[in-house]
Amino acid sequence: LDKLKNRHNQQVALFHKLEALRDRLVEQGDDAMNDVIALYPHADRQQLRSMIRNAQKEKAGNKPPKSSRQIFQYLRELAES
Numbered sequence: 001l002d003k004l005k006n007r008h009n010q011q012v013a014l015f016h017k018l019e020a021l022r023d024r025l026v027e028q029g030d031d032a033m034n035d036v037i038a039l040y041p042h043a044d045r046q047q048l049r050s051m052i053r054n055a056q057k058e059k060a061g062n063k064p065p066k067s068s069r070q071i072f073q074y075l076r077e078l079a080e081s
Contacts (some may be wrong), residue, residue, distance in 0.1 A: 018075045025071060026055045040078040048074065 024032040027038065029052055037043055055067035 014079060016071060021075060022068060025052050026059060026068060037057055055071045
């Protein structure tokens with residue numbers, strides 16, 4: 001039971017880390033993207049930059065955060081691979 005609880009806590013901590021990274025990407029753009037590339041060298045810069053731009057536009061226009069969700073999913077895929 002402790003192993004399951006610990007695994008769950010680790011996964012929650014990873015998700016919080018990825019959410020913070022996503023928020024930094026949306027706020028800081030290319031400056032924060034260098035940190036992501038350092039963490040995950042196999043990340044696709046063009047795809048990430050496009051999602052960041054879309055998320056920034058959605059945030060500025062008070063639209064639903066579709067691109068922010070996509071960034072989080074992409075970061076989660078990178079972390080799991």
